[in-house]
Amino acid sequence: MSSSPAVLKKTPLHARHQALGARMMPFAGWDMPVEYSGITDEHVAVRTRVGLFDVSHMGEIELAGGAALAALQAMTSNDAGRLTPGQAQYSALTTPEGTFVDDLIVYRLAADHFLLVVNASNIQKDARWITASAQAHGGDVAVVNASARYALVALQGPGAEAVLATLTDIDLAGLKYYWFEHGEVAGLRCTVSRTGYTGENGFEILLPPADAVRLWDALLAAGAEVDIRPCGLGARDTLRLEACMRLYGNEMDETVTVLEAGLGWIIAWDKGDFTGRDRLEAQRARGVDRQLIAFEMIDRAIGRHGYAVLDQGRPAGVVTSGTQTPFLKKAIGMAMVPAALVSVGQALQIEVRGRVAGARVVPEPFYKRPPRR
Amino acid sequence: MYPADRQYTRDHEWVRVGEAEAAVGITDFAQRQLGDVVFVELPEVGRRVKQGDVFGTIESVKAVSELFSPISGEVVAVNDDLGLHPDSINKTPHDTWIVRIRPDGPEADAALLDAAAYGDLVQ
Numbered sequence: 001m002s003s004s005p006a007v008l009k010k011t012p013l014h015a016r017h018q019a020l021g022a023r024m025m026p027f028a029g030w031d032m033p034v035e036y037s038g039i040t041d042e043h044v045a046v047r048t049r050v051g052l053f054d055v056s057h058m059g060e061i062e063l064a065g066g067a068a069l070a071a072l073q074a075m076t077s078n079d080a081g082r083l084t085p086g087q088a089q090y091s092a093l094t095t096p097e098g099t100f101v102d103d104l105i106v107y108r109l110a111a112d113h114f115l116l117v118v119n120a121s122n123i124q125k126d127a128r129w130i131t132a133s134a135q136a137h138g139g140d141v142a143v144v145n146a147s148a149r150y151a152l153v154a155l156q157g158p159g160a161e162a163v164l165a166t167l168t169d170i171d172l173a174g175l176k177y178y179w180f181e182h183g184e185v186a187g188l189r190c191t192v193s194r195t196g197y198t199g200e201n202g203f204e205i206l207l208p209p210a211d212a213v214r215l216w217d218a219l220l221a222a223g224a225e226v227d228i229r230p231c232g233l234g235a236r237d238t239l240r241l242e243a244c245m246r247l248y249g250n251e252m253d254e255t256v257t258v259l260e261a262g263l264g265w266i267i268a269w270d271k272g273d274f275t276g277r278d279r280l281e282a283q284r285a286r287g288v289d290r291q292l293i294a295f296e297m298i299d300r301a302i303g304r305h306g307y308a309v310l311d312q313g314r315p316a317g318v319v320t321s322g323t324q325t326p327f328l329k330k331a332i333g334m335a336m337v338p339a340a341l342v343s344v345g346q347a348l349q350i351e352v353r354g355r356v357a358g359a360r361v362v363p364e365p366f367y368k369r370p371p372r373r
Numbered sequence: 374m375y376p377a378d379r380q381y382t383r384d385h386e387w388v389r390v391g392e393a394e395a396a397v398g399i400t401d402f403a404q405r406q407l408g409d410v411v412f413v414e415l416p417e418v419g420r421r422v423k424q425g426d427v428f429g430t431i432e433s434v435k436a437v438s439e440l441f442s443p444i445s446g447e448v449v450a451v452n453d454d455l456g457l458h459p460d461s462i463n464k465t466p467h468d469t470w471i472v473r474i475r476p477d478g479p480e481a482d483a484a485l486l487d488a489a490a491y492g493d494l495v496q
Binding site: 040353 | 408411412414430432433434435437456460
């Protein structure tokens with residue numbers, strides 16, 4: 001009944017995950033750790049201490065050249081021209097319909113050199129799209145899929161900065177949110193950014209794959225006395241959902257516009273034209289027909305990805321992500337619902353395995369870390 | 374490894390028959406596969422079940438699993454403690470009962486496994 005699966009790709013840290021007893025599962029063609037000590041334990045570790053993630057499966061695409069900025073501006077929604085070298089931003093790679101090819105982080109390495117960190121599930125698609133867009137734009141711009149040149153780990157949690165500070169001379173206190181610096185960590189050349197996908201303070205570290213194991217070991221050792229945890233994709237998902245961060249494939253895809261995803265703030269309307277801008281402008285003018293909202297369950301049930309949201313008993317929307325959060329201990333989620341249901345406090349009905357369960361729309365995010373900087 | 378005082382199903386439930394009632398839970402293998410249990414949906418007391426019927430669900434952070442009744446009978450008790458402490462299923466799977474059923478009668482042996490056979494199954 002089933003054909004033999006293609007061989008799964010392994011990150012440079014694969015042997016470490018197995019040695020730590022991680023439960024492994026395929027994700028986007030990679031053999032990745034889902035959990036080590038348990039999703040709850042790892043999630044709570046990140047919220048209260050520090051956790052370490054291997055996210056080397058993600059993609060890195062570089063654009064460089066005199067026309068790199070202009071080409072990038074034309075293919076993304078946010079304004080990369082605002083970025084100083086050393087600064088990064090969240091953005092969307094858009095289709096002519098104003099929908100998502102991918103969501104991504106744009107790092108400005110230099111005036112004419114950009115690094116895009118993209119979702120693992122979209123690397124090939126993005127590389128083809130960005131290359132074609134750059135060629136169509138024309139001028140002096142080169143596009144390189146540099147994913148094989150980078151490993152990426154994320155150190156996240158209120159204790160992350162103190163742990164990282166023991167291993168680097170980079171001035172972490174001076175590194176603002178969504179800024180990055182090149183330097184050494186544990187004697188290894190890295191790029192350290194104050195970014196993350198957990199809603200906690202923390203850092204993401206890019207470095208050559210050959211150095212990943214040494215960095216991983218050094219971070220775990222440095223964090224041992226504060227009981228650091230290696231964390232897998234399971235906790236990564238529950239953490240990002242608590243922080244209302246979107247996941248491509250759940251909250252958005254090529255059928256969802258940037259406005260429908262509730263991400264109007266990454267559209268730089270006045271930066272000039274970009275792919276899909278006029279469709280988005282038209283949608284902004286007449287209002288969206290549907291939009292992503294955050295919800296909490298009222299009845300004892302968990303609304304999960306794919307469950308129908310009902311309006312007067314009839315299917316009207318769909319849950320895009322949902323879980324019982326290990327930290328807030330509530331059943332929460334995000335859903336794409338008709339415009340009429342988009343208001344905080346709005347009651348929702350979610351169909352949970354044949355029964356109707358009550359929920360309500362709540363403000364984003366579910367969880368906000370205590371102010372630190 | 375698996376307690377000999379009870380029988381097992383291929384769906385990883387255990388059933389321990391007492392004088393008047395049988396206690397039902399899930400095995401250590403099942404709880405490890407599931408991960409951290411966050412929610413258990415229990416049947417109503419008085420519900421009649423046949424062997425193999427879905428009598429509830431058990432949810433972990435990531436997944437929902439159905440619970441299949443190992444025997445036919447009437448549900449006489451459900452473990453309400455699981456509302457506040459669903460993780461007891463992870464901590465002590467063989468000591469945490471989920472429902473108690475008054476059996477209709479002795480079950481067909483083919484459907485239930487003894488501890489040794491279950492141990493082989495999950496090896």
